[in-house]
Amino acid sequence: MLKEIICAGFGGQGIITTGILISYCAFETGSQFTWYPSYGAEMRGGTANCTIKISDEEIASPLAKDIDILIAMNGPAIDKFESSLRPGGYLFVNSSLITDRVYRNDVNVIEVDTAALAEEANNPKGANIAMIGALIKKTGIMTFEGCSDAIEKYFTEHGKAKFNEANQAALKIGYNKF
Amino acid sequence: MAEKAIMKGNEALAEAALRAGCRFFSGYPITPQTEVLEYLSWRMSEVGGELIQTEDELTGLHMLIGASLAGSRVLSTSAGPGFALFHEGISYICGCEIPAVLVDVQRVGGACGGISASQGDYEEVTHGGGNGDSQYVVLTPASVQEEVDMMKEAYEIAEKYRNPVVILTDAIIGQMMEGITLPDFADIDIDKFDYTYKELKDGEDGIQRGGYPGQGFPAYAAHMGAKYKAMKEAEQRWENIEVSDADVVCVAYGISSRVCKEAVRKARAKGIKLGLIRLITAWPFPEKAFAEINPDCKGLLAVEMSIKGQMVPDIKLATKCNMPVYGYFSLDVVPDADVVVETAEKIIAGTCEEV
Secondary structure, eight states, X not given: OOEEEEEEEETTSSHXXXXXXXXXXXXXXXXXXXXXXXXSSOOTTSEEEEEEEEESSXXXXXXXXXXXXXXXXXXXXXXXXXXXXXXXXXXXEETTTOOSOOOOTTSEEEEEOHHHHHHHTTOTTOHHHHHHHHHHHHHOSSOHHHHHHHHHHHHHHTTOGGGHHHHHHHHHHHHHTO | OXXXXXXXXXXXXXXXXXXXXXXXXEEOOOTTXXXXXXXHHHHHHHTTOEEEEOSSHHHHHHHHHHHHHTTOEEEEEEOHHHHHHHHHHHHHHHHTTOOEEEEEEEBSSSTTOOSSBOOTTHHHHHTTOOTTTOOOEEEOOOSHHHHHHHHHHHHHHHHHHTSEEEEEEEHHHHHOEEEEEEOOXXXXXXXXXXXXXXXXXXXXXXXXXXXXXXXXXXXHHHHHHHHHHHHHHHOOOEEEESOTTOSEEXXXXXXXXXXXXXXXXXXXXXXXXXXXXXXXXXXXOOXXXXXXXXXXXXXXXXXXXXXXXXXXXXXXXXXXXXXXXXEEEOTTSOOOHHHHHHHHHHHHHTOSOOO
């Protein structure tokens, strides 16, 4: 089953990393995936997005047409991508930044207070990982154990093993909240 | 050791070059190929090789010549505007029979163009060559894994024929990440060829006697002609998907071929007999692939991210103009599988215009 995910927000919010982490989770749990960035004149404070496709089968284009899951870390992400969500799709909203908006009523809207969850996990930089916890719980696209192992492996391989405990805490809190 | 990894196409290609034994890179960054230099700028020194960011692509290409003649496996990469500057050096490399691997990560447009994806360099790379009958094998990867696998293959072909090999890829394959398996590091003896520069022994004068000095152009022409003919015969590569009963056969390479593969699945599910010839080499053009097509096929559909449909003349030659050719050319957006299927339906219905 093909899942098309777009992850979007401000540059500096960990958008590209969030997409890479979701890709790692897919890879480590035995799925095929593609990850494709928005590239060009991207900068801190500007907008950034990446597209992840996950499937049991070969994936054709890495670009998304009908989005199954939108992870919106800021308001402009919703402006840009909400209309491309397929009916019945999932809209994960970073409610720490985005409030008082009216959403489409044919999609599942999940408001995630990522900053509060990160604080609860005592991991101020873990907002995006808490979001991944919420994502896998609500959509069931991957197992918690598989993602937990993959995220630990990713940070260990990238010389950031000292953050493993805090990152696992953020993942678990995001997962358990929903 | 062979290992699993997640990498961008550009980085995977760079790592694969090192694992294939490349120890010299000279070139210049350009979007969407910059990650190759960025990656090699730290990684090359870890494996004991040299990376030089030259003042332009022209110098980058000419520096390769010295390193290759010293026996090293060499690499330079660019996008279309920089590849345009490669051609003078390519002619030199072909004419002097020097192995080298070059890469074009295609981007859109003529002149400086733009940085988004396209497949507009097919003619430039495949038929552009350089002055004086230069020709080389052009490999066209369609996945990050193929970027890896083709690097080793490219060096083997380059050394087999003492000729450059070009990997023609695009911004999408270069920028995307996929899961891959990286091969082991190859152990390359830089003194394995008799024509490369070596430390002088007592009594040797060091004068190079490679190539055809003093024999004149007739001997050179016969030699090069036989070599290009051998390459054309032996190096055609392709992947045929459901062509033997097809009413319409797509012809595509790189990112467009992935979309066509999806289109074949979608069409077959609707009962439309669509097939695909995926080019794995753009030169030699895989003429042999066309012999496997259903003889009653109603038409060939070239799918390419270009304006002109640059593969079309090659397709017509491969079929000796015996089959109608149609086109879906999307320039700077990845072709849409549903449009491929719709176009195939129009071809079958007889309402599509030939190119």
